[in-house]
Amino acid sequence: MQVDEADDAVAWSAFCEALDFGALVPEAYEAYRPAVIEGLIFFLKNLDGDRTADLLADQLLVPEEAGVAERIVAIARHCPALHKMGQVLARDHRLPPEFRALLQKLESMPSSLDTDEARALAEGELGPLQELGIRIDEPPLAEASVAVVIPFSGEAVSGGNGRGVLKLLKPGVEKKLEEELDILQRLGALLDEHCEAYHLPRIAYEETFLDVRDLLAREIQLDHEQTNMRQARAAWAGLTSVVIPEVYPISTPRVTAMQRIDGGKVTETATLPRRARRRMGDLIVRAMIAQPLWSTGEVSLFHADPHAGNLFRTNDGKLAILDWSLVGSLSKQDRIALTQLVLGGFTLDASRARAAIDALSQSRSDTAALDALIAQRMGRLREGEWPGISWVTDLLDDAATSARCHFGANLLMFRKALQTLEGVVADVSPDCKPGRVLTVSLLRMLAAEWGNRAFAFPSSRHFATHLSNLDLTQLWASSPLIGQRQLYGLGSAIPRLRRPAPAQ
Numbered sequence: 098m099q100v101d102e103a104d105d106a107v108a109w110s111a112f113c114e115a116l117d118f119g120a121l122v123p124e125a126y127e128a129y130r131p132a133v134i135e136g137l138i139f140f141l142k143n144l145d146g147d148r149t150a151d152l153l154a155d156q157l158l159v160p161e162e163a164g165v166a167e168r169i170v171a172i173a174r175h176c177p178a179l180h181k182m183g184q185v186l187a188r189d190h191r192l193p194p195e196f197r198a199l200l201q202k203l204e205s206m207p208s209s210l211d212t213d214e215a216r217a218l219a220e221g222e223l224g225p226l227q228e229l230g231i232r233i234d235e236p237p238l239a240e241a242s243v244a245v246v247i248p249f250s251g252e253a254v255s256g257g258n259g260r261g262v263l264k265l266l267k268p269g270v271e272k273k274l275e276e277e278l279d280i281l282q283r284l285g286a287l288l289d290e291h292c293e294a295y296h297l298p299r300i301a302y303e304e305t306f307l308d309v310r311d312l313l314a315r316e317i318q319l320d321h322e323q324t325n326m327r328q329a330r331a332a333w334a335g336l337t338s339v340v341i342p343e344v345y346p347i348s349t350p351r352v353t354a355m356q357r358i359d360g361g362k363v364t365e366t367a368t369l370p371r372r373a374r375r376r377m378g379d380l381i382v383r384a385m386i387a388q389p390l391w392s393t394g395e396v397s398l399f400h401a402d403p404h405a406g407n408l409f410r411t412n413d414g415k416l417a418i419l420d421w422s423l424v425g426s427l428s429k430q431d432r433i434a435l436t437q438l439v440l441g442g443f444t445l446d447a448s449r450a451r452a453a454i455d456a457l458s459q460s461r462s463d464t465a466a467l468d469a470l471i472a473q474r475m476g477r478l479r480e481g482e483w484p485g486i487s488w489v490t491d492l493l494d495d496a497a498t499s500a501r502c503h504f505g506a507n508l509l510m511f512r513k514a515l516q517t518l519e520g521v522v523a524d525v526s527p528d529c530k531p532g533r534v535l536t537v538s539l540l541r542m543l544a545a546e547w548g549n550r551a552f553a554f555p556s557s558r559h560f561a562t563h564l565s566n567l568d569l570t571q572l573w574a575s576s577p578l579i580g581q582r583q584l585y586g587l588g589s590a591i592p593r594l595r596r597p598a599p600a601q
Contacts, residue, residue, distance in 0.1 A: 140179070166199050170203065177316070211236050215233055244266055246264055274314070289302050325421040342355040378522045395429050405524070467502065470492070474495075
């Protein structure tokens with residue numbers, strides 16, 4: 098066995114030396130290229146021997162003239178963890194366009210199964226389909242990182258249209274994902290040990306990878322996804338322009354039977370007019386960011402895997418949010434702290450911003466480094482930078498890397514979801530400005546709360562916006578610092594927005 102593992106390591110070393118992995122790392126992160134390259138090689142070298150042989154054999158089918166990007170994508174198709182990573186990065190505009198185009202093929206792939214194989218796979222999990230009142234007469238619609246989606250028809254479907262889909266785990270995916278997540282944990286420990294040699298910031302890589310590992314493991318827990326989907330349908334019920342699939346009773350812990358959504362990826366907009374593309378971009382921001390941020394619940398659910406393959410534009414122009422296997426949650430305190438961080442930016446209040454980051458961080462930070470970072474970012478605001486969502490996420494990123502703040506898995510997933518959505522929205526509509534959409538959404542929420550604020554304690558933040566009357570007073574009092582015109586615009590907009598918003 099040891100000989101086989103040694104042979105695998107030699108085989109991967111020879112393969113990797115023939116490719117320039119570093120070319121895929123954006124110039125802005127050039128200092129981290131050695132760590133990225135060594136991390137990828139470590140991952141590949143530690144795969145099971147049989148998988149290594151299959152992956153290397155698969156490379157022989159890739160055209161000889163193919164570049165490193167195409168070969169990496171070919172490997173990712175067979176590695177659930179790398180496949181998921183590719184989906185997340187597919188809309189990251191910091192990557193070369195050609196590489197992004199290849200990664201976008203991972204968002205939703207055609208399945209290798211035909212109709213008979215799909216039917217056999219479904220019956221292996223559900224038993225005789227005829228007894229359930231359903232039929233499978235078509236090949237799978239798509240294949241993703243861990244599952245295959247198979248259309249079915251029959252009287253078991255509620256609503257009377259007789260159509261639905263089955264989501265089933267791909268054969269062998271559980272064992273593959275378990276192996277890969279274990280490798281990623283060991284990779285985190287390796288980075289912790291050698292972060293100085295790789296010129297990496299100290300951010301507890303193994304602990305962070307463990308948190309993310311727990312979340313990714315939920316990808317194969319389909320019964321959890323079914324619960325998430327039911328909760329999401331309730332939470333998003335007020336947005337009539339958003340569709341979340343209904344879960345059908347024939348579902349099992351290993352099979353999700355649900356409503357079939359007709360449409361295509363939101364990024365497939367070539368035939369849409371410019372205004373329709375912008376409306377869809379605005380809707381994505383409202384549904385995927387504003388909705389989970391501004392709610393009164395103690396815990397707010399958010400979709401943690403919003404790549405373009407999971408966001409559909411339906412045939413009647415609505416936004417369908419698919420695949421709820423990977424979700425996160427933000428507590429009321431998390432949302433208050435995020436709001437306070439934005440408020441600190443608006444009022445140029447470094448101490449408020451510092452207190453918000455301390456509330457979000459789960460471990461002691463480098464106090465001097467954090468103070469210096471916040472002072473630097475406040476300086477940028479004085480020069481005209483807008484303290485929107487990008488300002489917040491960039492500040493949190495730097496707080497983690499330079500001030501050694503450790504944020505929980507849910508906040509990390511939310512940060513990653515925001516980055517993914519930024520790329521998706523840009524590809525849907527370059528005219529959509531997420532900051533503007535969020536500002537308008539916040540103003541509408543404030544307008545809806547206005548009547549109840551007269552009866553609230555000054556310090557109460559028991560509002561969907563998480564802003565107290567005292568916060569708003571301080572914001573208004575700070576208006577000379579951030580531009581009188583901008584705050585006058587906020588003050589005059591609230592009364593106008595008090596009238597009911599048009600139906601979503």
